[in-house]
Amino acid sequence: MKVKINHTLFITLSLITLLIAGNYWGIAQFVLPYKARLYILVLSGAIPLLLPLYYKKRSIIIPWMLCFFFVLFRNQEFLSGGYYNSIRLIGAYLFIFASVKSCDWIKKAPQIITAVGIANVIATLLFFVNNGLYQLFINTTYKQYQDGTQDGLYGYRAALADHYSQNGTYITIVLLTVWAVFLTLNGHEKKRKYIMIAGIATVIALLLTSKRAHLLFGVATLIVVYYVVNPEKRLLKSFKLMMAAVAALIGLNFLMDYVPDIARVFERFQTAGSDNASLLRILMWDRARSIFNQNPILGIGWYGFRYKSGLSTLTGATAGCHNIYLELLCETGLLGFCVFIMAMASSIVITWKNINFLSHQERDVELTSIKLALSVSFAIQFFVLLYGMTGNPIYDSTFCFYAVAVAINISFTSNMRGRI
Numbered sequence: 001m002k003v004k005i006n007h008t009l010f011i012t013l014s015l016i017t018l019l020i021a022g023n024y025w026g027i028a029q030f031v032l033p034y035k036a037r038l039y040i041l042v043l044s045g046a047i048p049l050l051l052p053l054y055y056k057k058r059s060i061i062i063p064w065m066l067c068f069f070f071v072l073f074r075n076q077e078f079l080s081g082g083y084y085n086s087i088r089l090i091g092a093y094l095f096i097f098a099s100v101k102s103c104d105w106i107k108k109a110p111q112i113i114t115a116v117g118i119a120n121v122i123a124t125l126l127f128f129v130n131n132g133l134y135q136l137f138i139n140t141t142y143k144q145y146q147d148g149t150q151d152g153l154y155g156y157r158a159a160l161a162d163h164y165s166q167n168g169t170y171i172t173i174v175l176l177t178v179w180a181v182f183l184t185l186n187g188h189e190k191k192r193k194y195i196m197i198a199g200i201a202t203v204i205a206l207l208l209t210s211k212r213a214h215l216l217f218g219v220a221t222l223i224v225v226y227y228v229v230n231p232e233k234r235l236l237k238s239f240k241l242m243m244a245a246v247a248a249l250i251g252l253n254f255l256m257d258y259v260p261d262i263a264r265v266f267e268r269f270q271t272a273g274s275d276n277a278s279l280l281r282i283l284m285w286d287r288a289r290s291i292f293n294q295n296p297i298l299g300i301g302w303y304g305f306r307y308k309s310g311l312s313t314l315t316g317a318t319a320g321c322h323n324i325y326l327e328l329l330c331e332t333g334l335l336g337f338c339v340f341i342m343a344m345a346s347s348i349v350i351t352w353k354n355i356n357f358l359s360h361q362e363r364d365v366e367l368t369s370i371k372l373a374l375s376v377s378f379a380i381q382f383f384v385l386l387y388g389m390t391g392n393p394i395y396d397s398t399f400c401f402y403a404v405a406v407a408i409n410i411s412f413t414s415n416m417r418g419r420i
Contacts, residue, residue, distance in 0.1 A: 011098060012112070019112065063346060072086075077307070085395070103411045106370065106373040107366070120171055121202050134159075172383060173380060174202050176383060180376045186230070221386065228375070229359075291308070292330045295330075297334060321392070322392060344385065348385065352378060359371070
């Protein structure tokens, strides 16, 4: 008897697991043993691959297979006896490869991304209102205050995450998803009101993290997505955008009077380039350029900057370069850098073309849900490319979200583009 396998169900379960890994893996250490977490990470990407393998369009995943090769080739974490971060990336890459097998799962992807990530928004707001809840959370989980919280004084900045930068990323992902939903569901005014409320709450939570890069690149992404999702009537859209910006600035001015903590993110812009974080980044970038000059073709191997740059004594940890482009040059050389740029650039361009293609089709429920998924995909990809100038989004847990965004586009292109 032939067993029928539900590809969509398997990939959806894998999606949920991958998003949980991206959002809450710092907390998972207090619930699951170390090895159990590693197994779950691998299975999150591998389960769909256990299905019968048949790719109608292999070419679309070839660039990502080449990227996967560079992640494994001379992987310095493996050579140093570690494997946790690399295993997480392996699970995410396997999910990308598996995404060519089905397309139905992408219709629910925006809702799942929001549902899984919204707890970070809620926790940030709750911990801001009641620091006692944060203290209870810390005493139950991490047992020590996360970076960026000033010894728990501003615990809401990190909330559930193990670092306040990660919390900024998690909240930004939710904001981008909510924004894409708001733009795509044009004509559903009742739903849009609830979405707007959720969006405002998410913006406040992002401001509370005091992360200037996330705010700057997040706003830039919102503006670009605004034009990409509905390309028609650009002049009218520009006017609406300016009016919305004026209203937002007025509202923000009043809000800062009542919530002074929100003003801190703007105060940090004044110290950009001279504060400790900026100076340390400049030092990291100079070191990455120096290593690249010594190893220009193939670099020093994945995660090599963390283990061979000699900066761990300054950062107190095996920290990334905080610029994915310099780190790619340093670790994978010109050859690997070109492979990654080709993969990332082609992915976001194809996503843009797919959104534009759907914008010119007659709207129905199915196409609207697919366009929404592609809009979320574009937003996350664009944000990662921007944030990559000052962060490590293709090296840390943020890659889980990026992998989902890439997979959404691959899934649609492989399975549906030719049938519409």
